[in-house]
Amino acid sequence: MRRQLEEHYGYLFEPQLLDEIEAVGVCKKVLQGQFLIDIGDPIVSMPLIFSGAIKILREDSQGDELLLYFIEKGDTCAMTFSCCMRKGKSEIRAVAESDAELCMIPIEKMEEWMGRYKSWQQFILDSYHSRMQELMETIDTLAFMNMDERLLKHLQDKAMVTHNDFIYTTHQEIASDLHTSRVVISRLLKKMEREGKINLQRTEIQVVEL
DNA sequence: ACATTAAGTGATT
DNA sequence: AATCACTTAATGT
Numbered sequence: 001m002r003r004q005l006e007e008h009y010g011y012l013f014e015p016q017l018l019d020e021i022e023a024v025g026v027c028k029k030v031l032q033g034q035f036l037i038d039i040g041d042p043i044v045s046m047p048l049i050f051s052g053a054i055k056i057l058r059e060d061s062q063g064d065e066l067l068l069y070f071i072e073k074g075d076t077c078a079m080t081f082s083c084c085m086r087k088g089k090s091e092i093r094a095v096a097e098s099d100a101e102l103c104m105i106p107i108e109k110m111e112e113w114m115g116r117y118k119s120w121q122q123f124i125l126d127s128y129h130s131r132m133q134e135l136m137e138t139i140d141t142l143a144f145m146n147m148d149e150r151l152l153k154h155l156q157d158k159a160m161v162t163h164n165d166f167i168y169t170t171h172q173e174i175a176s177d178l179h180t181s182r183v184v185i186s187r188l189l190k191k192m193e194r195e196g197k198i199n200l201q202r203t204e205i206q207v208v209e210l
Numbered sequence: 211a212c213a214t215t216a217a218g219t220g221a222t223t
Numbered sequence: 224a225a226t227c228a229c230t231t232a233a234t235g236t
Binding site: 182189 | 215217218
């Protein structure tokens with residue numbers, strides 16, 4: 001665990017803080033598709049991501065999902081921050097996009113460190129800021145882009161966080177993430193394949209053009 | 211061989 | 224872009 005901390009956060013935090021994190025953090029491995037937290041769950045800890053990627057989803061009243069953004073190594077979930085200050089429940093669902101390793105920090109500690117370590121304060125503020133930026137981008141995408149553009153962006157994002165041009169997923173999955181129907185995704189993917197942007201296999205998409 | 215799940219397609223709104 | 228209805232293809236048992 002110390003190795004992972006040094007590797008991903010060593011340049012951010014002073015040794016003293018790394019010691020504290022090591023003392024109190026709980027390491028966790030999650031497998032692809034596993035839920036980290038669901039809507040309504042009480043927030044008791046915040047994650048530091050060591051490896052892998054997590055997707056953050058919102059859900060509507062009918063139970064349909066919408067992908068908000070991905071987080072990966074070096075990130076934390078900023079929603080945790082806004083929730084835990086009010087001892088709140090989770091507003092989102094977090095699902096492992098790929099197998100991932102992370103370290104759970106009790107929220108009391110994160111509050112405590114806010115006062116004691118300026119590097120920690122900086123980290124939280126920075127990540128809050130970048131998460132806000134991503135949300136803005138998601139909103140722009142939703143409001144101003146057509147489905148084919150949204151789909152392309154989604155594939156690029158997926159390939160990005162997973163560091164792999166090959167995306168293992170189903171059309172239905174993508175449709176759920178983008179909150180549309182499978183048929184629409186199938187058609188658009190087929191079109192993109194004809195345009196040479198991607199290669200299609202059952203349960204697998206290769207992104208050619210990035 | 212049969213059932214199930216993923217993907218492709220035309221027609222309609 | 225969504226929905227329906229139907230087909231085809233790949234996979235699991």
